[in-house]
Amino acid sequence: MAELLQFAFSGLTVGAIYALVALGFTLIYNASDIINFAQGEFVMLGGMTTVFMAMAGIPLPLAALIAIAVTTGVGLALHRFAIEPARGASPVALIMITIGASVFLRGVAQIVFDKRFHSLPPLFGADPIQFGGAAILPQSLVVLAGAAVIVILLWLFVERTLLGKAVIATAANRLAARLIGVDTRRIVDFSFAVSAAIGAIAGILITPIALTSYDVGTLLALKGFAAAMLGGIGSPLGAVVGGLLIGMIEALCAGYLSSSYKDAAAFLIILVVLVAMPQGLFGLVKVERV
């Protein structure tokens, strides 16, 4: 029993990491139908910038804020200088731009930062919490809480604010949104900025557990993308559920079956789910107009 609980804790830890990254995909997708493969680099920038600011002597909370600000700026720049000029291009071309952006950001990061691994101190200490014979790190709970807070905030934003409604309108039909006076360019600007901020926060919260380096972005983006699709792209709740699910599958497979195939198990389950539910767990069934 304690064993199962330990596996579950591991699944929640890793799943919360994926969930946080997956959340970053949903907002940009909602506002512009783009899958932003540079999302992983936002996570990397949040962690690495904080580490290097702290190494330069800046107190940690301020370093974190600077990191979030810098990453938000990068997200905005990505939209303004890379995505916006290519508006109207095919979806694959846009994906290719975000992939190019992720390679570019990785390339810059290795020059500005370095190629080693770094960590940050956990928020509530490194002593694990014992529960039912299993141990969980307090930072894992922080990551989970962070994901929950962001989901709630996103939901409130979309349901309760005018700006949120504007985002949904832009996603539903860009032309119609412009006709009713929504500045769609600002909306997409905003969504990139907020997604970048979410990514940066994710990076800062994750680093005490998973460490950070200039190329953490690639694998995280992969898993985050998978989580977002599993949950149904566009749904923040789906992103979190998808992330947690993937984390749990990996942990349970490592615990009960084979640790070398845990990643394979997760992707196999994703394939099975998508074949049965082609729009993911919480995705809206898309009505195709002919």
Next chain:
Amino acid sequence: MNLRALIETRLLPAILVAAIVIILPMFFPSGYYYRIGALVFIFALAVVGLNLLMGFAGQVSLGHAGFLGIGAYSVAIGPAHFGAPSWLCLFAGALLSGAVAFVVGRPILKLKGHYLAIATLGFGLLIAIVLNNEAAWTGGPDGMNVPALTLFGWRVHGSDAWYWIAGATFVGGFLLALNLMESPTGRALQAIHDSEIAARVLGIDVARKKLTVFIISAMYASVAGSFLALFNGLVTPDVAGFLGSIELVAMVVLGGMGSIFGSLVGAAVLVVLPQVLTIFQEYEQALLGLIVMIFMIFLRQGIVPSATAALAGWRKC
């Protein structure tokens, strides 16, 4: 169909490509260029297949390097574990890839857009993981040796030999792809790309056509993978990895989706560019990303279609 159309749409482009293959080596100062040329043609072969899937049928595959991996490992595992000659393993690998594509494609191709992307991504990753883990068969992460190809008693060895083999095979694959596009299946695929529902209404068996092109593209990739493994004499699991799949997609998109000729251009750009950029040392990655972004923003149709459009516009003047 009349002779003139035949020549214009198929023979002329193929002759042009064959001419490029034959003339290029006159400019090669050293064996290194033969290697680059061989690599370009090998990847271009895989890209042609992927272009059929992405450009013509409009389906996305982010796991295509998986088929590259199946082809590559066939010519490694076959001789090592079954004692079979390399050329036979090459064909076996292509058949295996086709079979895998058939089994996997049936359920997956029902998905659309980003969901298809993630499904193919997962598939590619699964293959890479299996290749990495089953060390008894595949040699694990350090890979395994690949014995050289022997054709009619002659051991194929060296960059120049592989340049000609890869070049010739590419011309063949090029011609085949052109043939496919001009055939009823090709037209059906274009109809599917334009509007799947309209195509279905016209009586086209959409699922079957998509599966057919998926299988064909898998076989193209498999042959390319086998060539790569035979050329290098070594195969490692990262040939089937995620980065490899992204590189293939980038080659398709950069060259021009839906342009078979663009496949050659896209492959050439992404094989040659890192070699050129290496003089920039640490800045290479950043520059590569920047160049890809700039290409996609300003030549968003891809290099060949943009160039063709520009030429057409210029001619009108």
Next chain:
Amino acid sequence: MRAVQHFTATAVICLCAVLGAALPASAQIKIGSVLSVTGPASFLGDPEKKTLEIYVDEINAKGGVNGQKLQLIVYDDAGNPNNARTFATRLVEEDKIDAMVGGSTTGATLAMIPVFEDAKIPFISLAGAIQIIEPVRKWVFKTPHTDKMACEKIFADLKQRNLTTIAMISGTDAFGKSMRDQCVAAAPKAGIKIATEESYGPRDSDMTPQLTKIHNTAGVQAVVNPGFGQGPAIVTRNYRQLGITLPLYESHGVASKEYIKLAGPAAEGVRLPAAALLIADKLPSSDPQKPIVVNYTHTYQQKTGQAVSTFGGHAYDGLMILVQAMQRAKSADKAKVRDEIEKSKSYIGTGGIVNMSPTDHLGLDLSAFHMLEIKGGDWTLVPGT
């Protein structure tokens, strides 16, 4: 008028180009290197590149080798063996190198070996696996200890502490897998029984399921973790998180101050085999390696601002063995240099004391490894090893 000007300008430029090409390049010795400076193995390739650059500059500042300056040509294979092979071909055909020191990973090295064997260029590899020098290839040498040696050192220490049943948790990357294979092969002869095995991906963030399984396996007396990079740091943290008190052994690939920093207090009591480089300042002054490793440590730290790494040390050894062979051969002739490399005797380097022979293209034995234990956040030498 303008046409004449244009023509003259073009003619002048062409003339300069022709003259420039015709001028003999100052007779330099060209040393090629293909390293994984970026990508999954950048942990290895980055310090290797920095080391080679620092020391080629230093050697040139002192007058070069045999009166000729060294020219270092480094290419980055990003951890991809196909790229490594392409760059190897480029070094041979285009850059026309005289010798090669490089190959951060086993995959890249194995991919490049045929190129250098065909071109008959001496190749000193910086990768770990034993297959690089076993079977012995005429033109291929290497400087890092083999993973087989690391296993044997660990097993010897286990026997010393009367621990005979172990569990292994290894990374699925090439380094981890190769060392795991060697340990499995060496265990029976060393009298060690491997009760259970687990694995993790090199970029995973949580290994508690695997460690829980190990913890719940009866009879396990110690745990060995073949792997490199960030994985072992996380394994170590998880180890303490789960409250496992069994002795933990890490691999030689982890030997860096960084590991101690990342694993934090969890690293207390962890043992691993490492070259003298890591405990440079703690070596007894009678140790012949001491001046070399102290010098290297200070130079590297001063020039790069980063802590010294065992992989950089291998690159240093590779370069020095090559340079000394060239000095003994009194030329850069490839065959003569190769013969001299093979005759390297009593070369004192960061990895140990090297004695090569026609049947041994590595030249290190088990005494090159010391068993280190982490105490109080720093390395200490386990006495008698």
